Amino acid sequence: MNLSKRSEYALRALIDLGIARELGRPILQVSELAAKEKLPIKFLEQILTQLRQAGYVETKRGKLGGYALAKPAARIKLGAVIRLLDGPLAPIACVSQSAYERCTCPDEAHCGLRMLMLDVRNAIARILDRSTLAQIVEITLRKMRRDKVPVPFARHSFGLNDLVRLADSKSSRS
Amino acid sequence: MNLSKRSEYALRALIDLGIARELGRPILQVSELAAKEKLPIKFLEQILTQLRQAGYVETKRGKLGGYALAKPAARIKLGAVIRLLDGPLAPIACVSQSAYERCTCPDEAHCGLRMLMLDVRNAIARILDRSTLAQIVEITLRKMRRDKVPVPFARHSFGLNDLVRLADSKSSRS
DNA sequence: TGCCATCTCTACTGAACTAGTAGAGTTTTA
């Protein structure tokens, strides 16, 4: 019943992109994402490429480039993301909707194991196919604000980039 | 979200043993189990050994030996069997009850991914930790009888063993 | 007693998968 690291990192990255957009920073760089989640940068890059090819994110190349969500967070279903990276949600192929395969049991209609696993698969799919990135982002932000935890990617939380930008604007004005 | 073959075969075997006991045949041989489910016999043997060590089945060695459930089917929780063979039910370690491990995210309490996966883990556990072998066996048998499908391991479905026994009893009477 | 069917235990293995690493190449901006 494992979620692979690929899927885990993909979801973390999407959630971060969702949060950042919500806070007015639509584009994040791989290095930022990797740093925040402490992920190997090259591996994350690969995953983001996969997400781009599937239409979840879009990229801006060159200096000041980065990744952004390619569609509204409300239209990104988390189940679909996991299916993309990890394959079917179902514990065994004979109860998969997206990748059904007959199993070796003589009579599916009277297979106890199958009935059980169908329940499990439906329970998983009910959660994952209903929840959208927008929901997760919203809940996360609400919780953080309620608990007065500093929100990541916020404009007002100054990072190195902000300092640089500030210095630039000052020097150009002088 | 995969169930390994190990777990799958273990559950199939347990269900078969449960059905067989219900029909008055408490002991089955590996060869019978393997034949019915079309599983590699040596692999199944390994799995049954594991089930024995964990106290789910007991064995009778020697001629006419075989495997039987070691406790009432109502006391065998399917979640526990899967945990034994496949490890924790949770998709990621930071939401596992049985094998919790901290993950790399800075703040678990405000991790969106964690909230989602906690939901998934609970949904899975709710099903698997509540359902017992007895339930599965009962449902399976009821369905089979309702649909008039021949029930496996039944005494009245004559196999080689029955013929032998019949021949024996006849010759002893004559 | 000896035979044979059964379970037991340990070791091995090929294939696939996982979680990366490496590095040269392309694009864009300042």
Add this chain to the structure above:
DNA sequence: TAAAACTCTACTAGTTCAGTAGAGATGGCA
């Protein structure tokens, strides 16, 4: 034009999966 980003392809060490193999122990029966 240099630097900072993304892009693409290839490679890999380690682990897991799904078995296979075979010698050994045990118990029932003739």
